Amino acid sequence: MSVKQALLALLEEGPRYGYQLRAQFEQRTGATWPLNVGQVYTTLTRLERDGLVEGTGADGEGHVVYRITEAGRGEVATWFTTPVSRTQPPRDELAIKLALAVTVPGVDVGRVIQQQRSATMTALQDYTRLKRRAAEGQQPEDLAWSLVLDSLVFSAEAEIRWLDHCEARLRRAELERPETLLEEILSDEEANR
Amino acid sequence: MNHPTSAVLRMTGVTRVHGEGATEVRALREVTFAVHAGELVAVMGPSGSGKSTLLTLAGGLDAPTSGTVEVEGTDLAGLGNAGRARMRRTSVGYVFQDFNLIPALTAIENVSLPLELDGVRTRTARVAARAALDEVGIGELADRFPDHMSGGQQQRVAIARAVVGDRRLILADEPTGALDSETGESILRLLRTRCDAGAAGVLVTHEARHAAWADRVVFLRDGVVVDETGADRADVLLDAGTST
Numbered sequence: 333m334s335v336k337q338a339l340l341a342l343l344e345e346g347p348r349y350g351y352q353l354r355a356q357f358e359q360r361t362g363a364t365w366p367l368n369v370g371q372v373y374t375t376l377t378r379l380e381r382d383g384l385v386e387g388t389g390a391d392g393e394g395h396v397v398y399r400i401t402e403a404g405r406g407e408v409a410t411w412f413t414t415p416v417s418r419t420q421p422p423r424d425e426l427a428i429k430l431a432l433a434v435t436v437p438g439v440d441v442g443r444v445i446q447q448q449r450s451a452t453m454t455a456l457q458d459y460t461r462l463k464r465r466a467a468e469g470q471q472p473e474d475l476a477w478s479l480v481l482d483s484l485v486f487s488a489e490a491e492i493r494w495l496d497h498c499e500a501r502l503r504r505a506e507l508e509r510p511e512t513l514l515e516e517i518l519s520d521e522e523a524n525r
Numbered sequence: 526m527n528h529p530t531s532a533v534l535r536m537t538g539v540t541r542v543h544g545e546g547a548t549e550v551r552a553l554r555e556v557t558f559a560v561h562a563g564e565l566v567a568v569m570g571p572s573g574s575g576k577s578t579l580l581t582l583a584g585g586l587d588a589p590t591s592g593t594v595e596v597e598g599t600d601l602a603g604l605g606n607a608g609r610a611r612m613r614r615t616s617v618g619y620v621f622q623d624f625n626l627i628p629a630l631t632a633i634e635n636v637s638l639p640l641e642l643d644g645v646r647t648r649t650a651r652v653a654a655r656a657a658l659d660e661v662g663i664g665e666l667a668d669r670f671p672d673h674m675s676g677g678q679q680q681r682v683a684i685a686r687a688v689v690g691d692r693r694l695i696l697a698d699e700p701t702g703a704l705d706s707e708t709g710e711s712i713l714r715l716l717r718t719r720c721d722a723g724a725a726g727v728l729v730t731h732e733a734r735h736a737a738w739a740d741r742v743v744f745l746r747d748g749v750v751v752d753e754t755g756a757d758r759a760d761v762l763l764d765a766g767t768s769t
Contacts, residue, residue, distance in 0.1 A: 446744065446751055446752050447752075449744065449752075450742075450744070450752050450753075450754050452733075453569075453733060453736065453737070453742050453754045454754045454755065456733055456734070456736075456737040457737045457738075457739070457740075457742070457754065457755060459737070460734075460737040460738055464714070464717075485734060485737070488733070489732075489733045489734045492733040493733070496571065500571070
């Protein structure tokens with residue numbers, strides 16, 4: 333995640349100190365990607381070094397307040413107009429796990445799929461509950477948070493759909509395997525005896 | 526609140542077999558399942574997994590090959606056809622994918638019909654129907670005919686009809702199927718609200734996003750419950766204990 337660009341974007345609204353930036357980031361995104369204050373200050377120091385923000389001295393309570401520079405505004409504009417890269421998909425543990433489960437002998441793939449489906453469904457139920465609450469707010473920050481929740485909902489839903497798809501493909505493959513058919517016929521005969 | 530005796534719907538060891546011999550199909554196998562007051566349970570599964578069979582059995586539209594189905598503590602098998610028909614009018618509300626409204630009746634007439642069939646006086650039935658339409662947010666459309674309403678509005682009428690007269694079990698079969706996603710969501714919100722107010726709901730769907738509105742999600746595969754989310758283990762054990 334790009335903490336640097338996120339903080340710069342928040343500074344577009346006006347000068348802020350580190351703790352405020354963290355609070356505003358979390359207001360818009362829930363605690364989905366928690367930031368610690370240390371990380372915020374380290375990033376601000378680096379942004380200042382690169383000339384993207386400048387310190388304006390301490391406020392009455394001793395907080396160091398930062399302001400965005402022209403160069404910083406340019407950086408934010410570029411960030412918003414550049415699509416997030418998909419050329420390097422993030423490592424997907426679940427896809428890797430299933431790819432191995434279907435090839436490593438002795439793994440109950442159906443069970444792997446169902447366990448994941450239940451876990452993802454539980455997460456989806458939690459997001460939906462949060463969404464019902466978020467929908468009640470009227471502030472722009474509430475809209476931001478509810479869109480982040482939608483993103484989580486859509487990706488959980490996509491994961492469940494993909495798991496359903498994997499299950500259906502595996503069943504079909506199972507039925508098409510000649511030795512499985514033979515086994516089935518034999519066990520049917522056994523049962524009929 | 527989830528005390529076992531408060532189960533509005535209880536299915537115990539339910540098996541439903543269609544046909545026999547070589548063409549025998551076991552639509553449901555030994556399914557045990559309970560829904561309590563205030564609870565919305567989603568049933569998910571691919572087509573052919575038995576989810577629609579489960580719903581028709583729960584509503585007394587069909588009878589199990591073995592096992593029992595109880596609605597508010599009454600075994601449906603002991604009711605007879607007339608008793609089951611009465612139970613369907615007074616205790617169970619259905620919401621279908623294609624709304625199933627009567628085109629020649631206005632919204633309020635559609636909603637009051639089950640009460641009138643049950644012998645409630647027209648005036649009283651209309652008052653109850655009006656309250657139900659208000660509750661689903663379309664009181665002002667009471668005198669419209671279904672053809673002059675949007676899909677979302679028609680589904681709201683269907684939900685009002687399903688809950689009118691204080692029915693406590695709502696059975697919904699893909700209720701959002703024909704609606705756009707925003708309208709579909711408002712329908713789920715409505716079902717959810719109704720269950721929060723004390724009804725017991727069963728929602729059959731293949732959409733994970735819709736099932737996520739439920740308190741519990743039950744997964745059906747080949748007529749068998751293979752898993753469920755959100756189940757209170759202790760409660761499941763209690764249910765199993767009282768059903769034997």
